[in-house]
Amino acid sequence: MVQKGSDAACRLGDIVDRFGGELLGPRDLVIRQVAPLDSARADEISFLTASKYRKLLSITQAGAVILGPDDRESTDRPRIVSTNPYVYLARVSGLLNPPRLPRPGVHASAVVADGARVAASASVGPCAVVEADAVIGEGAVIGPGSVVGARSQIGDATVLNANVVVYHDCRVGSRCILHSGVVIGGDGFGMAEDDGRWLKVPQIGGVVVGDDVEIGANTTVDRGALGDTVIEDGVKLDNQIQVGHNVVIGAHTAVAACAGFAGSTRIGRRCKIGGAAMIHGHIELCDGAVVAAGTMVRKSIAEPGLYDGFFPALPHKDWMKNLANFNRLHELADTVRDLATRLEALEKDNKT
Amino acid sequence: MVQKGSDAACRLGDIVDRFGGELLGPRDLVIRQVAPLDSARADEISFLTASKYRKLLSITQAGAVILGPDDRESTDRPRIVSTNPYVYLARVSGLLNPPRLPRPGVHASAVVADGARVAASASVGPCAVVEADAVIGEGAVIGPGSVVGARSQIGDATVLNANVVVYHDCRVGSRCILHSGVVIGGDGFGMAEDDGRWLKVPQIGGVVVGDDVEIGANTTVDRGALGDTVIEDGVKLDNQIQVGHNVVIGAHTAVAACAGFAGSTRIGRRCKIGGAAMIHGHIELCDGAVVAAGTMVRKSIAEPGLYDGFFPALPHKDWMKNLANFNRLHELADTVRDLATRLEALEKDNKT
């Protein structure tokens, strides 16, 4: 691994004092990092989140293991028993790997326009640009080469990594993370067809991103045509996602990479949208809707649960056979109808 | 909404003087902004473009409404009757929301190489880079952090938003808008397979973008291998579209987000390509071809009209049943063939 250093370290006892759980093992064992069962060392803590990895418990060299109540006795290594080992791991890892933030202050090469307000505890990195009347909150980080447009607001403790763009008149909440290449507030695709040509409809809405939102690399969120595009609190967007104008994504919804949302669609709260799923425009997905990867959603979804719609790959020969059958389905249906008619005739004959 | 300010304002009389249409109402009513029927205020103009919104006419507080001839008498509010209300709205909105362009001049932090020519009326923003012998036209805007490569040309009044990249030896026409993260002129995917390894084929063509083209955030247009990749006049590309090397996209074609065009494909004029549609390489789509969202096009299209090819999502259980049936289609076809043979035999028996 390139780098896995953690300057932080803590003792097992400190961990359970902070995060709860039952400790079976020495309180003073020093833990420096989290690691998978098969590579963890004596000063690292590992975790068991799926029973298929249970066999690794017998060979792990981990100093300690986080596991669920059912696995309490599956090892005699030092261990922490928690009802949700993966969440527990996330907390321990967060403790051992605090974000390494740059020092507060505006880099000499950054350009902050007149009228912009940058909190004293915020950091504006090299070659970053903050335009007129933008507001950068306490502890916020504007990464190298990032651009915050006029009158836009970046909330407290929000991090824009390198080369992020937030257009003018947008608002990003607190404790958000925007990864490199994210573009917030580009124009939505709004055009009127005028005698075979396209006339631009000015996109005069903005984008409102709530608190605790994470947005992955190269994801784009367009500004509203009229009214705003809204990403509610706690939403997690992976990389290369496209969010069209006036879309609303409800709180705590998670979206995997390469998905797309066409304009004016409303996604409920706590939905899960799979990778490369495409959601058509002007529809509504209810709270708790789950869309499988690679699935096109054309109509509104009113009931929570899993929705599916893709064909997994087959060996070429098999696929081509299926495809040919599919394209001849109407012939098959016709044949079956014909057989049914003839069979009925025979049955009548036989009765008489 | 984050921001909806418009410094411009105009009177209804000015609007019809400029754009035509029939005014029913006071010429001197001041209009400051466009807004949807359900939120418009007394100094805003709204519009009715689809009959399903007609019921909102009775509740709207809009100062005036743009509507079609069929709706001329659907309200007694001040109104403008136009044969294409959406186009009319676009014009009024353009009047009320003129682009807010930066002041001309090269920002002190921008880097303009020797030999580059930047028109006096053009603006080169903070931390933007214009390389040797590039040409920036009158009134053009090179946004913060954008890079224009050597010998490339940016036409008059064309706007590159923040963090756009135009590689060397490309040409972008006049009045274009390129959104953040757009990359014009990266190398096409050209490689020769040489004994299990890939040998790069230099991509020595360029990219030619016509006039009045808009390109959405994070869309990429590769340079040609030999000869150019061409985006003709009036083309509108949404976000996150990929255009491979030597593709030609005909004038006034519109492409929704996340679509892709593989190399050397020719798209006709006035085509409409849906979101996430994928067009294979080395084929041709005729003028006026319309490809539905999420559709793969593998062969040339010679007739205009709509082409389709995706399965909309179903509840998981239903989809899995369909999928299983699909994978057993050949068995079903075999069964039907067998039934036909046996039925024929019975029919013969019965005749004898």
Place this chain on the structure above:
Amino acid sequence: MVQKGSDAACRLGDIVDRFGGELLGPRDLVIRQVAPLDSARADEISFLTASKYRKLLSITQAGAVILGPDDRESTDRPRIVSTNPYVYLARVSGLLNPPRLPRPGVHASAVVADGARVAASASVGPCAVVEADAVIGEGAVIGPGSVVGARSQIGDATVLNANVVVYHDCRVGSRCILHSGVVIGGDGFGMAEDDGRWLKVPQIGGVVVGDDVEIGANTTVDRGALGDTVIEDGVKLDNQIQVGHNVVIGAHTAVAACAGFAGSTRIGRRCKIGGAAMIHGHIELCDGAVVAAGTMVRKSIAEPGLYDGFFPALPHKDWMKNLANFNRLHELADTVRDLATRLEALEKDNKT
């Protein structure tokens, strides 16, 4: 074409001395550029790689042609006979079109942090940023606006075009080309579900990119959660590809644009992945697997060969008919089962 200048020039004799092949024609003919058969001029060399272009041989004005042994006598123009004309072309084009690299040195507007090591022969362009303890190798190019994070390493002769981001603690090998908008090392999509909210799992691995890798515009490669994401030697990634955390892509695999790889998936060596193909997480593709464009791979692939899974577009009416039949497949299957039962009954009757 925008620009096709090549300052280099060479003689046919020099070419065969350097790259082999049989020359039929004058050794001293000067060649300045490569070009397609139908547009090549007297000082350009063309090539014949597919028999369907053979008819162009009779009309080409090319000074010389590269062709295969079977076409040795298909023209009497000056020609070079090679067993792999496309590879030969790539070599000649590389000779005539050497990369135009910027001069070594750190541009005055670039920001190189204390502790970063930039080789004297490397170039760091305008407004580029190299963070603390990063290492830039001999002859490497960091393009305008690109950012190399803390402790990351960029190998010898590797080129980052404009506005590339490599996060902290990543490693890119030698002779790589990263196109604009590439993001290496953004956080993987790692979250633990904690009572309806998402808790971030720190992504503490890195990204390791081997030697001779090319990565297309706006492609993203996430850093590992624990352990690294790995792109092995000679891999070629086209534009707008998403590579999730802890994915391993084997040496000399080529991936076309818009494809995606979900987390922890392992792709073998010398695979070919088509455009917009989507590979699910936690699976394995063996060496030599070939996945067609637009195909979803949900399960591991253990045998090399072509895997398929998409429906090509049809005229809308045909597609809707097929789609309707597909959605009624279970009814059809039920009907066939019913017919079979009734037919069997009739057959029994007839025997008795």
